[in-house]
Amino acid sequence: MKLQATLYIPEDEEDFHIEIYDEQAPDYQIAEIFKKGDKTIIDICNNPNDTHKELDLEEFIKVLTKSYNELNP
Numbered sequence: 001m002k003l004q005a006t007l008y009i010p011e012d013e014e015d016f017h018i019e020i021y022d023e024q025a026p027d028y029q030i031a032e033i034f035k036k037g038d039k040t041i042i043d044i045c046n047n048p049n050d051t052h053k054e055l056d057l058e059e060f061i062k063v064l065t066k067s068y069n070e071l072n073p
Contacts, residue, residue, distance in 0.1 A: 003030065
């Protein structure tokens with residue numbers, strides 16, 4: 001899988017967002033990163049089920065660290 005990311009920066013630079021897609025299936029959005037209040041949010045998308053899981057950046061790093069530790073004992 002190759003990823004493609006698109007960065008959108010409107011006039012108000014604080015209101016940016018990044019959309020991440022599978023390059024081979026451009027209709028399949030994998031994630032979106034954006035600001036919500038004072039937090040950076042990573043919205044993980046599950047397109048077949050049309051579900052989303054929003055994690056703030058700190059939560060996302062904890063999930064990645066836990067996954068890494070379980071895969072590499």
